[in-house]
Amino acid sequence: MISYFMRRISENLTKCVEIIRNVFLNFILPIILLIETGFNLIWKKRKINISNKSRNNIIIVGGSLANKGAQAMTFTVVDQMKRKFPNKKFYLFSIFEFETIESYKYKFNITPWTNWHRILLSCILHKYFIKTFKRSLFDTKIENIIENTALIIDISGYRFSSQFDQNYWIFYILDIIIAKKQEIPYLIFPQSIGPFNFSFKNRIFFYPLAKYYLKYPKVIFSREYDGLRYLSQFKNINIKKTFDIVIQNEGYNLSNIYREEIKSKDYNILPNSVCIIPNRMVIERIKTEKIYSIYSHILKKLMKAKKNVYILRHSNGDVEICEKIKNLLTNNERIYLISDDLNVIEIENLIKKFDFVIASRYHSIIHAYKNGVPAIVIGWAVKYYELLEYFKQADYYYDIRDLLNIEILDKSLEKMLLNFQHEKEKIKSRFESILKTRNCFDIITKYIQE
Numbered sequence: 001m002i003s004y005f006m007r008r009i010s011e012n013l014t015k016c017v018e019i020i021r022n023v024f025l026n027f028i029l030p031i032i033l034l035i036e037t038g039f040n041l042i043w044k045k046r047k048i049n050i051s052n053k054s055r056n057n058i059i060i061v062g063g064s065l066a067n068k069g070a071q072a073m074t075f076t077v078v079d080q081m082k083r084k085f086p087n088k089k090f091y092l093f094s095i096f097e098f099e100t101i102e103s104y105k106y107k108f109n110i111t112p113w114t115n116w117h118r119i120l121l122s123c124i125l126h127k128y129f130i131k132t133f134k135r136s137l138f139d140t141k142i143e144n145i146i147e148n149t150a151l152i153i154d155i156s157g158y159r160f161s162s163q164f165d166q167n168y169w170i171f172y173i174l175d176i177i178i179a180k181k182q183e184i185p186y187l188i189f190p191q192s193i194g195p196f197n198f199s200f201k202n203r204i205f206f207y208p209l210a211k212y213y214l215k216y217p218k219v220i221f222s223r224e225y226d227g228l229r230y231l232s233q234f235k236n237i238n239i240k241k242t243f244d245i246v247i248q249n250e251g252y253n254l255s256n257i258y259r260e261e262i263k264s265k266d267y268n269i270l271p272n273s274v275c276i277i278p279n280r281m282v283i284e285r286i287k288t289e290k291i292y293s294i295y296s297h298i299l300k301k302l303m304k305a306k307k308n309v310y311i312l313r314h315s316n317g318d319v320e321i322c323e324k325i326k327n328l329l330t331n332n333e334r335i336y337l338i339s340d341d342l343n344v345i346e347i348e349n350l351i352k353k354f355d356f357v358i359a360s361r362y363h364s365i366i367h368a369y370k371n372g373v374p375a376i377v378i379g380w381a382v383k384y385y386e387l388l389e390y391f392k393q394a395d396y397y398y399d400i401r402d403l404l405n406i407e408i409l410d411k412s413l414e415k416m417l418l419n420f421q422h423e424k425e426k427i428k429s430r431f432e433s434i435l436k437t438r439n440c441f442d443i444i445t446k447y448i449q450e
Helices: 003-040 068-084 115-122 126-133 140-147 166-181 200-213 225-231 288-304 316-326 344-351 361-370 382-390 406-435 440-447
Strands: 057-061 089-094 109-112 147-154 158-160 184-195 221-222 240-241 272-277 308-311 336-337 356-357 375-377 397-399
Touching: 003 166, 003 200, 057 068, 057 140, 068 089, 068 344, 068 361, 068 440, 109 140, 115 140, 115 166, 140 147, 147 166, 158 166, 166 184, 166 200, 184 225, 184 440, 221 225, 221 361, 221 440, 225 240, 225 382, 272 288, 288 308, 288 316, 308 316, 308 344, 316 336, 344 361, 356 361, 356 406, 361 375, 361 382, 361 406, 375 382, 375 406, 397 406, 406 440
Parallel strands: 057 089, 057 147, 089 109, 147 184, 158 184, 184 221, 221 240, 272 308, 272 356, 308 336, 356 375, 375 397
Antiparallel strands: none
16 A cells, blocks of 8 residues: 555656646746847847867767767768867767767767756856756866867757757757857758747747847758758848768768777678668657558568568667567568667668668668668658659658558559669769768868867
């Protein structure tokens, strides 16, 4: 009886904490930010006027290492920036998996960057709060890093949108607010942005804050024309269209990334093979039984075509999905699960060995196209369509937000089985044209000095 009441008390306390958290994040925090924005508009803050030449750090926000797309963006930025600024210190402010990262491997620093850090550093009374909470919630070393920072680069793949929980866009703006308080140049590197189809309540907070703070970044790069369209409603912001930084990257200088030489894992992939790369974000947007029935259908078609099938995770969050796909067919001796946690260099070397891939992770498609490998894509956002359209592969895209027609999928799969060699040549031709364009690293020297 006592244990029952204790359990009920614990459950009720958990619910109360969750309610308080939601009220704070969805109402109190946005109201505080609106009030502070109003003060900023009325009373102009005196400029700090500290040359960023005297600041030694470069911070990367929005990155991650467990998600291989985010890892690829992190590695690309660190490598390219170290080539330009070898004497700077680089920090990845990690939101997601700080506790599980083997940070000793890398030549850049990995620092925890929680929502509490963002809230405390962006608040009007942040100095008071940091002093109050520093023993329990806040490491003052982070504030010291920020105060000595010459540049912040946001490499969020897809966060500033109404397609996610409201907290995504709030914390996205908090990063900009913190940079603005310290007058640190802020760059938003190529990413997907929008749509902004918020509820009326959220629009009240979103639009005033976005209108004010999106003026601060020196430049906002959008990967898609769709993102330019959504951003164009805000005046006096510098927006540019460019390709994803990973697809612009011809190769990594691993000595800029790893402390020691890394021995990459290699796999003997059988000839006549296809790779399936799922995405839990797809699973969350369609009935579970529906998506697994689609994968079951795909596997049967590939087995009938005498293909070998490998299932690969492009994010640690997709492990369980990969295992379930592997076990969809009882007769699966030609279906292989690659369960190792590979880095992006290993993944690229692996993907290039396949005839084609069936992918749902955005950067797995990037890795495929970089190596001239075609893809059938099961996606959920415009970023997939625009990417495939550029590479003349739009016939191979399926948006799970629409009803997926199995007959159309069959025709696409049959077309790919017959024409994947021809599609490879089309992709290689388009990729070569990307490498001739200027990339976002070309403009860095405008905002930072060695």
